[in-house]
Amino acid sequence: MLQKRIDDQPSISREMVREAQDILHRHLKRVGLKQTAQRDTILRSFLETRDHLSTDELHRLVQKKDPSIGYTTVYRTLKLLAECGLASEVAFHDGIARYEHQYNRRSHHHMVCTECGGSVEFFSPEVSELEAEIGRRYHYETTRHTFQIYGVCEDCRKKNSARPA
Amino acid sequence: MLQKRIDDQPSISREMVREAQDILHRHLKRVGLKQTAQRDTILRSFLETRDHLSTDELHRLVQKKDPSIGYTTVYRTLKLLAECGLASEVAFHDGIARYEHQYNRRSHHHMVCTECGGSVEFFSPEVSELEAEIGRRYHYETTRHTFQIYGVCEDCRKKNSARPA
DNA sequence: TTGAAACTGAATTTCATTTTCAATATCCGC
DNA sequence: GCGGATATTGAAAATGAAATTCAGTTTCAA
Numbered sequence: 001m002l003q004k005r006i007d008d009q010p011s012i013s014r015e016m017v018r019e020a021q022d023i024l025h026r027h028l029k030r031v032g033l034k035q036t037a038q039r040d041t042i043l044r045s046f047l048e049t050r051d052h053l054s055t056d057e058l059h060r061l062v063q064k065k066d067p068s069i070g071y072t073t074v075y076r077t078l079k080l081l082a083e084c085g086l087a088s089e090v091a092f093h094d095g096i097a098r099y100e101h102q103y104n105r106r107s108h109h110h111m112v113c114t115e116c117g118g119s120v121e122f123f124s125p126e127v128s129e130l131e132a133e134i135g136r137r138y139h140y141e142t143t144r145h146t147f148q149i150y151g152v153c154e155d156c157r158k159k160n161s162a163r164p165a
Numbered sequence: 166m167l168q169k170r171i172d173d174q175p176s177i178s179r180e181m182v183r184e185a186q187d188i189l190h191r192h193l194k195r196v197g198l199k200q201t202a203q204r205d206t207i208l209r210s211f212l213e214t215r216d217h218l219s220t221d222e223l224h225r226l227v228q229k230k231d232p233s234i235g236y237t238t239v240y241r242t243l244k245l246l247a248e249c250g251l252a253s254e255v256a257f258h259d260g261i262a263r264y265e266h267q268y269n270r271r272s273h274h275h276m277v278c279t280e281c282g283g284s285v286e287f288f289s290p291e292v293s294e295l296e297a298e299i300g301r302r303y304h305y306e307t308t309r310h311t312f313q314i315y316g317v318c319e320d321c322r323k324k325n326s327a328r329p330a
Numbered sequence: 331t332t333g334a335a336a337c338t339g340a341a342t343t344t345c346a347t348t349t350t351c352a353a354t355a356t357c358c359g360c
Numbered sequence: 361g362c363g364g365a366t367a368t369t370g371a372a373a374a375t376g377a378a379a380t381t382c383a384g385t386t387t388c389a390a
Contacts, residue, residue, distance in 0.1 A: 035388090036337065037386095069338090091256075124299070139318070140278065141316050141322060145312065148310060149305070150311075152308070153303075153304070234370085237348090260345085260377095262346080262347080
């Protein structure tokens with residue numbers, strides 16, 4: 001899936017990688033889990049992207065660094081990253097779980113093109129206010145929300161009008 | 166999954182059932198499909214609820230009227246109902262597709278309890294305005310959006326504090 | 331160093347969804 | 361009302377993503 005971004009160069013500095021690794025290691029220690037080379041490799045691969053990665057896509061990236069790392073480990077490590085706040089799951093409605101960086105990132109939402117799968121991020125504090133307000137009104141202790149907009153991007157509309165169905 | 170509503174009495178009048186059936190029948194004719202007793206039965210069962218039904222749940226309701234109707238037919242009919250605007254899919258992100266009435270219903274959103282699965286509906290025109298605004302800003306032709314709030318409802322919080330983990 | 335505990339990854343299982351296919355029902359023109 | 365072409369039905373099988381299992385491997389605290 002495409003996203004309108006230049007994703008080839010690492011999006012994050014060496015120090016940030018170290019810091020993220022520390023967060024992961026502390027989390028592992030806290031919950032009595034172990035630090036492994038695989039988990040570090042997977043974290044580094046993850047940090048080097050800015051896409052919304054599926055387990056499968058991240059697995060492919062990880063394999064470039066270490067072909068012996070299996071899909072299952074990537075799958076489990078993504079859950080770990082989500083647990084310690086380094087990643088967060090983002091569900092577009094195509095039935096595939098995706099993850100994105102959460103580290104040092106202000107809350108945002110996505111608008112997804114249903115033709116090409118591309119997406120743009122946008123920021124909208126009103127949505128969080130709405131979450132709080134609705135929670136108060138119905139006595140829910142809210143934890144999170146999802147908000148996605150679906151549509152067709154400009155490029156796809158141009159393609160469609162050039163070659164209509 | 167529970168919803169805080171009295172759902173035993175039909176939520177929709179006889180005339181509305183007829184009207185919905187007409188909509189379905191017209192749709193079938195339009196796309197060259199056939200009117201069948203099963204489809205009518207499934208539509209009626211669907212209209213008699215106000216829950217957010219999974220295919221499986223609707224299948225169970227349908228079987229009370231006609232035990233010979235299979236899961237597959239319910240599944241396919243729900244897609245048909247969605248096609249002709251009588252139902253719409255609503256994803257609570259628990260891996261199960263749900264459908265709700267769309268007929269004569271103003272746009273609304275859901276807040277879902279992650280403990281008991283219960284939900285409340287709320288109305289918030291700001292969200293649609295936001296959809297339009299963000300669409301304009303990034304030159305997307307928007308078609309729809311999803312917005313859900315997740316949290317823990319009052320009842321589940323009481324239960325939790327009575328019997329803490 | 332050592333051993334208990336956790337990890338790994340291939341394979342398997344799970345589970346909702348989707349497709350297949352042979353038997354059946356619908357409905358269009360007569 | 362009567363074919364018969366065409367769609368429908370529902371059981372069963374297939375699919376595909378997610379989750380779990382298990383035997384062998386690695387980590388790390390003492």
